[in-house]
Amino acid sequence: MKDSTLKRIQKPSRYIGGEIGSVVKDLKNVQVHMAFAFPDLYEVGMSHLGLHLLYSLLNSHEAFFCERVFAPDKDLEAIIREGEEELETLETSTPLRQLDILGFTLQYELSYTNVLNMLSMAGIPIRSHERVEEMPLVIAGGPCAFNPEPMAPFFDLFVIGDGEETLVELLNLYAKSKSKESFLKKACRIRGVYVPAFYEEIHDGGVFGGHRVLYDGATYPVQKAILKSLKSNDYPIEHIVPFMDVVHDRAFTEIFRGCTQGCRFCQAGMIYRPVREKSKEQIVEHALQLINKGGYEEVSLTSLSSLDHSEIKEIVAELHERIQEKKIRMSLPSLRLDSFSLDVLRLVSGPKRSSLTFAPEAGTQRMRDVINKNVEEDDIFSNARILFEEGWSRLKLYFMLGLPTETFEDVRGIEETAKRLRALYKEVTGKDRLQLSISTAYLVPKPFTPFQWVAMAPRHVVEERQKYLAKALRSRQFSYSYHEGVVSNLEAVLARGSRKLADVIETAFRKGASFDGWNTYFRPEIWEKAFEICGVDIQKELGERDLDEPLPWDIVDSGVSKEYLKRELRRALEEKTTPDCRKGCHGCGINTTRTGGVCFGMPDPL
Amino acid sequence: MVCRIRFRKDGRMKFLSHLELQKAWDRALRREGVPLLFSSGYSPRPLMTFALPSAVGIRDHAGYMDVHVEDGFDVIRLMELTSLPCGLEVIGAKTVEETKTSLMSVVHSAEYILTGDIRALDRFKSDEPLEFVRINKRGRRHQRDARDYFLHAQWTENAVRVRLLAGSENSIRVNEFLEAITKDADAHIYYDVLRVEIYDREGRSLWEL
Numbered sequence: 001m002k003d004s005t006l007k008r009i010q011k012p013s014r015y016i017g018g019e020i021g022s023v024v025k026d027l028k029n030v031q032v033h034m035a036f037a038f039p040d041l042y043e044v045g046m047s048h049l050g051l052h053l054l055y056s057l058l059n060s061h062e063a064f065f066c067e068r069v070f071a072p073d074k075d076l077e078a079i080i081r082e083g084e085e086e087l088e089t090l091e092t093s094t095p096l097r098q099l100d101i102l103g104f105t106l107q108y109e110l111s112y113t114n115v116l117n118m119l120s121m122a123g124i125p126i127r128s129h130e131r132v133e134e135m136p137l138v139i140a141g142g143p144c145a146f147n148p149e150p151m152a153p154f155f156d157l158f159v160i161g162d163g164e165e166t167l168v169e170l171l172n173l174y175a176k177s178k179s180k181e182s183f184l185k186k187a188c189r190i191r192g193v194y195v196p197a198f199y200e201e202i203h204d205g206g207v208f209g210g211h212r213v214l215y216d217g218a219t220y221p222v223q224k225a226i227l228k229s230l231k232s233n234d235y236p237i238e239h240i241v242p243f244m245d246v247v248h249d250r251a252f253t254e255i256f257r258g259c260t261q262g263c264r265f266c267q268a269g270m271i272y273r274p275v276r277e278k279s280k281e282q283i284v285e286h287a288l289q290l291i292n293k294g295g296y297e298e299v300s301l302t303s304l305s306s307l308d309h310s311e312i313k314e315i316v317a318e319l320h321e322r323i324q325e326k327k328i329r330m331s332l333p334s335l336r337l338d339s340f341s342l343d344v345l346r347l348v349s350g351p352k353r354s355s356l357t358f359a360p361e362a363g364t365q366r367m368r369d370v371i372n373k374n375v376e377e378d379d380i381f382s383n384a385r386i387l388f389e390e391g392w393s394r395l396k397l398y399f400m401l402g403l404p405t406e407t408f409e410d411v412r413g414i415e416e417t418a419k420r421l422r423a424l425y426k427e428v429t430g431k432d433r434l435q436l437s438i439s440t441a442y443l444v445p446k447p448f449t450p451f452q453w454v455a456m457a458p459r460h461v462v463e464e465r466q467k468y469l470a471k472a473l474r475s476r477q478f479s480y481s482y483h484e485g486v487v488s489n490l491e492a493v494l495a496r497g498s499r500k501l502a503d504v505i506e507t508a509f510r511k512g513a514s515f516d517g518w519n520t521y522f523r524p525e526i527w528e529k530a531f532e533i534c535g536v537d538i539q540k541e542l543g544e545r546d547l548d549e550p551l552p553w554d555i556v557d558s559g560v561s562k563e564y565l566k567r568e569l570r571r572a573l574e575e576k577t578t579p580d581c582r583k584g585c586h587g588c589g590i591n592t593t594r595t596g597g598v599c600f601g602m603p604d605p606l
Numbered sequence: 607m608v609c610r611i612r613f614r615k616d617g618r619m620k621f622l623s624h625l626e627l628q629k630a631w632d633r634a635l636r637r638e639g640v641p642l643l644f645s646s647g648y649s650p651r652p653l654m655t656f657a658l659p660s661a662v663g664i665r666d667h668a669g670y671m672d673v674h675v676e677d678g679f680d681v682i683r684l685m686e687l688t689s690l691p692c693g694l695e696v697i698g699a700k701t702v703e704e705t706k707t708s709l710m711s712v713v714h715s716a717e718y719i720l721t722g723d724i725r726a727l728d729r730f731k732s733d734e735p736l737e738f739v740r741i742n743k744r745g746r747r748h749q750r751d752a753r754d755y756f757l758h759a760q761w762t763e764n765a766v767r768v769r770l771l772a773g774s775e776n777s778i779r780v781n782e783f784l785e786a787i788t789k790d791a792d793a794h795i796y797y798d799v800l801r802v803e804i805y806d807r808e809g810r811s812l813w814e815l
Contacts, residue, residue, distance in 0.1 A: 007663045007795040012621040018691055020637070241633060243626045243691075295633030295689075326636070327650040 001093065005085050009075045013244045014042035017090035020294065021240040023059040023066075024091050031063040031175040034101035035089045039114035040517070042070040046240065047248035049302060050105060050142070054163055056236040064171050067091040068240075069102075071114045071515070072121070080121050087121040096122035099136040101174065103167075104155075106144035109494035110487070110517035112151060115140075116509040119154070126506065128156045128197065133180055141167075145194075146224070146271050147447040147553035150494050150501035152196035157184065159192055160556055161224030161271075162257070166192045188218045192225025199555065201499045208498045210550040221557040230257060230276045237286050241294045250298035250331065251290035255283050255315070259304035260581035263361075264372045264572050265400065267446035268304050270565075271558050273590040275581075280311045284319050291328055298329040306332050307341050308582070316347045334359070337375060337383045355394035355435070356387065362403060363413025369575045370405055372568070384421055388428040394435040395421070401465050401482075402443045402457030404572065411465045414438065415472040422477050437479040440466065442488035446495050447553040448560060450568035455544040456492045459485040486524045490516065493541040498552035501541075503534040561589035607677050610709075611684055612698035612813055613669040615660065619693030624659035630691060631671065637689045641676035657709045657804055657812055658716060658772055661781055665800040668716070670812045672702065672709050698813060712815065714807040715757055716772040718780050721765040722797035730759065730766070730787045738786035752778060752786035772804065 006012040027033060036055055038045030045051060051068070058066035067089035072080065079085050086095040096102055102124070104115050119126045124135055131138070140151065141159040148158045159166050169190050177183035188195040198218035202209040213220050239251065258275035259268065278286075287299050299319070306312065319330060330348045335341045337358050345356075360380060361373045368375055384395075399414050418438055425434035442462060445451045466482045473480040494501060507530035515521035531538050545551065547566060564587060571578060578586055585591065615627060622630060632652055635642055644650035653674035660666040684699035730736065736752035755778035757769040771777045780801070784793040804812045 003663075004795050006621050008792070011623075012662060013623065013626055016618040016621050018618050018693065020633075020689060020691055243622055243630055245625070245629075291636075292639075293637065295635070295637035297632070297636070327644050329649075 001085055001088065005076070005079055009079070010073060011244060014070065015072070015076065015090070016243075017068075019240050019242055021056075021238050022068075022091060023055070025059070025065040027065070027092070029062070030065040032100050032171045033065050033067075033094070033098075034058070034103055034171070035067040035069045035094075035096065035099050037069045037096075037102055037104045037115075037118060039071050039104055039106075039111040039118060040515075041073060042242075043244060043246040045070045046242045046246040048105070048107065049252055049254060050163070052239040053254075054167060055240065056238040057164055058167065058171070060236045061168065061171075063175060067094065067099075069096060069118070071111075071118055074515075074521075077117075077121065086123075087118060096136065097124055101171070102136045102138050104138070104140045104142075106140050106142040106151065108517060109144055109150075109491045110522075112144075112494060112505050113509040113513045113516055115151070116154065116506060117514045120509075126509075127153050129153075131156075137174070137180060137183070139170075143267060143271060144495075146267070146556055146558060147495060147497070148194055148196065149201070149499045149552040149555065150497040150505060152499050153502045155196060156180070157187055158194040158196070159225065160194055160222060161192045162227035163225070164227050166190060166225040185215070185217055188215070190225075191223055194222040194555065201552070203498075203500070208500075208550060208552055211555050221555055223557045224271070224559055226274075226559070227257075227276070230254070230278045231282065237289050237293075239290055239294060241296070248300070250300050251287065251294055251296040252300040252302045253283060253286045253290060254278070254303060255301045255306060255309050255312075256303045260308060261305055261374060262372050262568070262578050262581060262586070264370075264450040264568055265361075265403070265443055265446075266304075267449050270448045270560050270588075272304065273560060273588065275308075277309055277311075280315050280318070283315050284322070287319055288322060291323065291326070296328070298331060299323070300331045300333065302333060305334050307334065307336060307344060308580075313344055313347070316344050320347050337380045339379075339383060339386075342383055342386055355396050355437075356392060357396040357398070359398040360417065361398065361400050362406075362410060363399060363415070363417050364410045366575055367403060367406060367410040367413065369577050370572045371400075371403055372572065372577050374577065374580065380417070381420065381424060385424060385428060388425050388434075393425070393429075393433060396437045396439070399438065399440045400443045401440045402462045404443075404451060404454045405575075406457070408465070408468075411468060414440070414469060418473055418478055422475075432477065434477050435479075436477055437481070438469070438473060439481045439483075440469065441483045442485065442492075444488055444492045444495060447551070448556075448558045448565070450565045450572055452496070452551070452565065453545040453547055453569060456489060456542040459489060484519070487516070487519075487522060489538070489542060490524075490527055493538060496545075496552070497541065500534070500536055504530045504536050507533050559590040564588040607679065608672050608674055608702050608704050609679070609681050609684060610698075610700055610702045610813075611669075611671050611673060611696055613671070614695040614697055615666040615669050615693065616695075617693035619691060620665045621662055623662050624656070627659075627669075628654065628656065630694065634687065634690055634694070635673065638683075638687050640673075640683070641679055643674040643676065655709050658713050660801055661779065661794075663794060663799070664780065665798070667697075668801050668803045668812075670709060670804060702815070709812070711774065712806045712812070713804055714771070714773045715769050715805045716780075716801055717767065717769045717803045717805070718783075719765050719767050719800045719802055720780075720784065720797050721800075722793075729789070736786040738782050740782065750778075750782075750786075752783050756783070767802075769805070773807075 036051055055066055058064045069089050080087055088095050116126045125131050137156045139157050140155045141163050145158045145160050173186055174183055184195050187193050198215035199211045199213055202212055256277040258272045260275055263269050291299055360375050362368045365377045422434050426432045445454050463485055470480055508527050511526045513526045642652040644652055655672050657670035681699050681701050684696055738750055740748050740750050755771045760767040780799055781794045785791050
């Protein structure tokens with residue numbers, strides 16, 4: 001990129017590369033040249049653990065060179081569209097067209113139009129069948145790949161599940177392959193690889209009726225790839241240290257993958273099963289290496305539910321001991337309001353002026369039982385009391401609205417929780433100075449969760465509840481924020497869509513949609529128009545699904561059985577909880593399809 | 607003890623903002639195991655002060671910072687840092703006396719070399735006022751004359767070397783200066799700007815202090 005370009009755009013440090021931990025290789029010695037593409041801004045993408053993991057893993061192989069590319073902001077996009085610059089990789093300024101492979105990560109549905117926008121900026125036809133042999137292979141992975149269908153026509157293949165081993169196998173195969181076609185025909189036999197061109201959807205009078213396999217060698221369904229264990233030390237530990245302030249500007253080390261909580265709304269909790277822990281030694285060593293090599297001032301122990309690691313207390317204690325002197329902070333995501341969390345918190349905790357975040361998700365015990373969020377009413381208040389006694393005064397609480405069976409009482413429950421906490425704080429400290437922020441998101445029913453069949457709550461109902469809360473929580477002690485319904489609806493439609501949605505996404509993109517996850521850029525009228533043009537009925541897409549109807553994501557086998565998901569949905573509607581898998585197996589099915597990892601309460605069959 | 611580092615910020619690193627540059631040094635010194643001293647309180651920060659921030663896009667060969675380290679630290683080690691990002695470079699390091707006056711408060715002027723379309727710079731040689739507009743914190747626009755802010759200038763074939771007032775009281779940003787002499791608010795895009803030295807009120811470079 002020209003200096004004069006960098007001088008006229010906002011935050012040029014997004015585009016300069018050269019960070020500690022970034023890799024540049026001599027292309028002469030490289031067999032497969034690829035880029036990891038994150039369809040959002042640099043500061044968002046660089047906060048994503050998977051990028052660092054796969055980047056350093058692929059670059060540890062001599063024959064591979066993996067660069068990075070992020071979505072440029074609108075100012076740079078305009079310069080690219082004028083033909084003054086190209087969309088190029090960060091490390092060697094290679095135009096994307098010249099790569100062998102361009103690999104997108106699909107972390108959230110609202111980044112789909114950015115994928116198309118990046119391809120188009122790079123001069124790459126967006127539909128896979130329009131790309132000639134010389135064009136890069138365009139592939140995708142990430143959680144959204146579990147329902148690949150809305151994006152299927154745009155990618156040559158998807159990697160579903162853990163990418164570490166699958167990608168290496170794929171790149172090795174690519175290096176040996178003579179043509180795209182011969183590569184894809186072999187690739188589709190690798191576990192976790194889905195080649196959309198080898199399947200078509202059956203639509204019967206507008207109703208989705210399953211898939212037809214077009215190539216004999218392709219499997220149906222496609223099993224997700226599972227990394228056997230995270231305990232191997234073969235995986236490299238380098239991370240890239242950004243210059244600019246990224247969203248999560250700290251070292252992060254993954255302490256386990258998967259989750260045993262079984263929250264019924266949570267897709268990650270289902271698709272990343274089984275749980276695979278790293279050992280205490282490995283975690284502490286990795287954290288220290290990241291700190292020493294990166295110079296970070298904060299390290300985060302990352303996972304879906306970090307307090308659940310079987311040695312979390314020991315890990316936190318030891319790491320704390322070793323970083324204390326260097327003035328390095330430690331952070332733990334996903335704290336819970338239970339006594340165990342508070343014990344661990346005491347080991348980590350520094351300043352009590354910072355705020356603590358908890359996610360009760362629902363305002364009444366009944367509602368929490370429906371969604372299987374294992375937090376008890378009594379725990380919330382008895383532990384909040386302890387926090388207040390210890391001097392904490394700022395809390396953030398996350399809730400959801402639009403949950404199945406939710407009534408107005410449950411919304412009142414959120415209000416009451418807030419008011420009781422305020423009163424409790426006053427009682428404990430004698431001052432009415434609790435700072436409590438409450439935020440509500442919509443429940444977005446996601447594939448491979450027990451709620452995958454339920455209808456998205458009607459917008460007007462949820463908006464009324466938001467209004468109620470906004471009014472009820474109007475006070476200096478509270479701040480209330482909520483997600484916009486129109487955005488959440490779009491997310492829901494894209495999450496559960498079939499290939500029909502591809503036309504809608506393309507139409508929206510052609511009409512100028514991009515950065516749909518950014519309030520300032522989201523333009524709902526474009527999407528409305530796109531649905532209309534493509535003849536897709538939003539209300540129907542948001543509606544309930546029949547328990548027995550074929551679903552677009554049946555193409556993927558996540559390892560968790562439909563029977564289990566149905567059972568969990570039934571239990572939800574009966575307001576029955578299902579305990580943590582660590583306390584006993586509930587037969588979700590992952591133990592029969594998995595190739596490794598430990599299911600709690602089950603003897604390891606391997 | 608306090609170490610004064612003189613550094614270069616060049617190449618792609620010239621696009622770092624001042625905050626990014628501070629963080630880059632913070633992390634670099636931590637990586638290198640320099641025994642930093644920290645501020646006390648809420649979130650401890652290394653005790654580091656910079657003489658004069660340089661704007662995004664400006665090459666700086668006169669970056670100065672004072673950093674507090676544990677007594678007994680061998681200052682030569684700062685000349686041997688191996689993990690700096692390409693474009694950042696230590697060109698001098700020495701110990702200085704710990705004083706109450708900050709590095710920033712002694713800054714009086716800074717010298718720049720501006721390279722670009724030199725014809726546009728010709729206005730500078732005439733007598734006409736070199737006006738530019740400065741918008742103050744309240745959003746009010748003020749007309750200023752760049753001639754009030756420069757100490758001297760030297761010309762070559764395609765570049766001009768100017769010394770501009772830079773202290774906290776009465777100063778001009780180099781981009782304002784460029785705007786004033788070219789009458790083009792976007793001039794900084796097309797000119798190469800290099801800061802070569804920073805001086806105190808007596809005309810001594812910060813390195814000599």
